[in-house]
Structure formats: structure tokens, C-alpha cells
Amino acid sequence: MLFALFYLVSGAFYFSVFRLASMEPQRYSPLQLFWEMQWLLNLIWVPLLTMRLIAPDRNRGLLESALATPTTPAAIVMGKYLSVLYLYILGWLSVGVYMLISRLTALNAADAAIAFSPSAVWGGAIFCLSSGVFFLSLGLWCSSLTRNTIIAGGLTVCLMLLYMMLPTMFEQAAVHHVGALNPFNHLENLSDYVSGEISISMVVAHFIMSAILLFTTMLSIEHKAE
Amino acid sequence: MPYAIETVDLSKNYGPVEALKDLSFAVPQGEVVAFLGPNSAGKTTTLKILAGIMSASFGEATIAGFSAAWQSREVKRHVGYMPEHNPLPEDVTVEDFLRYRARLKELRGARVSAQVEKVCALCDLAGKIMRRPIGVLSRGVRQRVGIADALLTEPPILLLDEPTIGLDPHQVMSLRDLIRGMRGAHTIILSTHILSEAEVMADRILIINKGRKVVCGTPEELKEHYGTGKCLELESNLSLDEIKAILEKTGGALESSEQTPRGLSCRIAVSDESFEREILKMLVEKSGLQLSRFARSTPTLESIFLQATAQKDEQREDL
DSSP: OHHHHHHHHHHHHHHHHHHHHTSSOOSSOHHHHHHHTHHHHHHHHHHHHHTTSSHHHHHHTHHHHHHTSSOOHHHHHHHHHHHHHHHHHHHHHHHHHHHHHHHHTOSOHHHHHHHTOHHHHHHHHHHHHHHHHHHHHHHHHHHHHOSOHHHHHHHHHHHHHHHHHHHHHHHHTTOGGGGGGGGGOHHHHHHHHHTTOOOHHHHHHHHHHHHHHHHHHHHHHHHHTO | OOEEEEEEEEEEEETTEEEEEEEEEEEETTOEEEEEOOTTSSHHHHHHHHTTSSOOSEEEEEETTEETTTOHHHHHHHEEEEOTTOOOOSSSBHHHHHHHHHHHTTOOTHHHHHHHHHHHHHTTOTGGGGGSBGGGSOHHHHHHHHHHHHHTTOOSEEEEESTTTTOOHHHHHHHHHHHHHTBTTBEEEEEOSOHHHHHHHOSEEEEEETTEEEEEEOHHHHHHHHTTTSEEEEEESOOHHHHHHHHHHHOOEEEEEEEETTEEEEEEEOSSHHHHHHHHHHHHTSTTOOEEEEEEOOOOHHHHHHHHHHSOTTOOEEO
16 A cells, blocks of 8 residues: 555656756756656655554554564564665665656667766665665654654654755754754755665764664664553 | 472562562462452563563563573463463464474474474364464364464463453353363463453462562462351342431441342441341341341352452562
8 A cells, every 4th residue: 555655655756857957958867857756755754654663552452462582672663664774775766667658668879878877877776875874764763753654754754854954954044153063964865865875874874863863773672662 | 398489579660660569479389379459460571571572670580390480481481371362363373383392492393393282282283273274263263273382392381461352251261261271280370451350270279469469378278267147138128218227327338239129238238147147137127128038148258359459559469
């Protein structure tokens, strides 16, 4: 059901971008434009995947039941996280299928080569994976804070939006002394990746933030069992 | 005799609230202990500490020789815990759920299937039930799934938190038989509100109130201690005022009264046998008396429970 919804939305989104981009000359390829909008799809996909990870288990007492086994809280958190990461990747693989379809059905081979250049394909994909690693841990953490699935999902959306928009908002408000936030400007980093400027530091930052959130989730689970 | 479970001055605070205070008791191996107490007495908190999922604020709990505080993983390997309300996922089948739980409990390979089959046979879950989603099962069957889960690794200790809550009498009987069948092979702590259940199933009864131990002993010891010769049951055609008048003269105290088809049934607390004789003497002097019952009451666990939990906190006893 979740996958059907995501495939439908991502498919409609992908082909709409391609159709609109092909109407007049563009500075970027349609694929780059699509990848630039990936945050919008993640705002739907990540909360849908993560909101049911811990909140309903806590609500129904299943978490307590799991903690009564020799399994450690770390194993429970990592088990849930890795399984949801797998589903996240599986969801985004649909875009690979759409790329294949649009590549195979492209009329002009030269245009297709430009549209599907390695930098356009891999820059966005790497950023999607790297930011997914972080956002999923954020969603998992939100799900551990409450017993209510809807609140967990809502909180995830709000925090994701805050993380994505805060540096831009500060920039708009001309708050210069928060320049330290610039390396975390999600939307700017996304643009860089999509245009082929891949920076390892952003990937490392996503992984570190993800590790911190997973550790906090583990502590939260231990604390809630008390 | 080695103790399967031993607690020494176990205390648990939730902020300023004392959920448990200096709770000490020991359970020998193979014994079934009924854990009784009013709501919020601290039963579930105690079981959670013994199951290794909650830490005590003070004191010590040793389960199968392992410290619940420092060796909680070992404790979890030796304990089968069925939480209150028996939480189960609705959308998976019994078999899939038990297989998943078996893996969580560190069973691997062929042992998973073997143990799942074994506990399903033991808890009468074999056949079609195994392939049904848990959400469609009756309450009684779900409780059996919970017990099957607790038994998966054949733990020496079972902690069952109100296993018969919400079941109809047939389901209660079936579950009682199941637990009775495990007597001797497992040390069992059974938290319950149903006093008759405790009386029938337990070797010993531990009553706690407001987080403190009130009394611990066999049902016979409790009855002897709390009840013998202290109550009189009287059923006659006399009115309540007439009974009260008799009691004013003899000194007994009316505990309860109830109108029945045969007349007024009263429960009277008396301090010794001379009061009984006095009361009987005054009754027979009444003209037109129809006495349908005059007997020393056998103390029920209900009355013992009420007496025990009404005692002051300081009065704690081991029988």
C-alpha cells in the first residue's frame, strides 16, 4: 500500500517534471530538476515509513515485551532502522525504473546522453541515499518520543522542514552570524550534488548526525521502559 | 533450599511516589507463588524488575542466581515473562509471531521450529490456529499464545502478570489446567486479582499493599492466621434491629448483612467461643425464631485479603 502510494506519487512527479522541462530550453537536464525536488518526496516518504516504527509498539506494549528478551535496545533500534533503510532504498529504486523507461523511449540519443549523464544520475542518487540515512534516523527518533503514530509523523515532517529551511530562513533574514550553519544548508547542498559537485563532508555529516540520533533513540527506548 | 527468586529490600520510586518499599521475599525452585494486592500495590513494578526490564531504585533482586540489576541479560535468558494485558501484534499469524519471538530469544536454526511446535502443542495451539492472524483469535487463545511465548526457551522461571484477566470461566479453567501442568518444572510467580485462582493454583500466597509486603504463606497458613473461630454466620427470620440488639448485649460486631430468600444473613465477628454460646442462648429465647444457619465461617481468601490489605503498613508478616 505504502509502496503503491509512493510509486504513484514519484512516477507522476517524475514524468510531470520531464514533460514540463521538455516544453522549452532549460539550464539543467530534466533529471537534475527532478532530483532537486527530491526533498518534497522525502517529506512524504520518510514519515510514512518511520512513524509506525516505535510509537504503536509503545502504545500496545510490544516494546516492553521485546525488551523482556535478551535482545539489547541497540539491536532493536538497529533492526528497525536497517529494515526501514532497505524499504526507503526500495522505494527510490522506482525512480531508476522511470529513468530506464524514459531513456529507452527517448527519441533523440544525443539528448538522452545529456539528460542521463553520470553526474545527473549519481549526484542526486547519492544525496538521496545520504540524506535518507539521516532523515530516517530522525523519523525513528520522533517515533520513539510518542505513543501516537500521527504525532510521530507530524513531528518528523516539522523537524525535516526545520532542518531544510532554517539556514535559508536565516539567510533571508540576513542573520550573518549564523554562517556556521551554511555547510548544513540542505537545499544548497542538494543543488551542488545534482550539478555534480559531490562533497564527502556532507555525507559524513549525515552519517554522524544519524549515529547520534540512533544512539538517542536507544536511550529513549531504555528510558521509556522504566 | 536454593531460591529461584530472592529480593532483599527492593524499592522503586517514580519521582516522589514510592511504588515499592523494602520488599523482601524468596521463592524456592519449582514453587507457584500467587502475587496478590489491590490496584497500584506494586505487583507489575515488581514483576518488571524481576524480568530485568526495569531497574530498582534500591535493594537487590536475584533471579536464578543472577542479579537483576547487573546481569539483566542473563536474567532475561532464564525468565519467561508474560506482561499485563498480554500485548500481541494483530496482523501476524501465531506461527510467525512465535518464530520471531524465538529468534529474539536467541534460538537459532532448527531449534526455532522445534520449540515453536513444542510450545504450540503444550498450549493447545497446534493445527489451524497456528496459521491464523492473532487479531482474529479469541481472548483465551491469545492468552495461550502469550504463555506459549513465555515458554519458548523453556525458562526455569515464569512471571505471569494477570494471565486470566478478561477470560470467561471456561477459558480460565483451561488456562488454570495449563499452569497447573507446569507446576514443579517451572518456578512461577502469578500476579492475579482473582483470589480463588490463587487459592487453587498457588503453593504460597504473597500479599502486597502500597508497595510493601503484608503477608506471605501457604493458603492454609493464611487461613489459620487470619480466620479460624473469629467469624460467625447467622441466617434467620430476625430483623437487622433485633440482631443488633442481641449483639449489643453479647458484644459481637456485625461485619456484614444481606437479605436472602430465607431471611437475613449476617456475618458476625466474635472474639471467642463464649460469645457464640451467648448469642445462641439469646437467639433461642426469641419466640417464633426460624434459624436456618448458625455456623462458624470458614475464612475465605477474600476476607483474608481484605483484612491483610486493611492492616497498617508496619504490620508485615512471614508465616
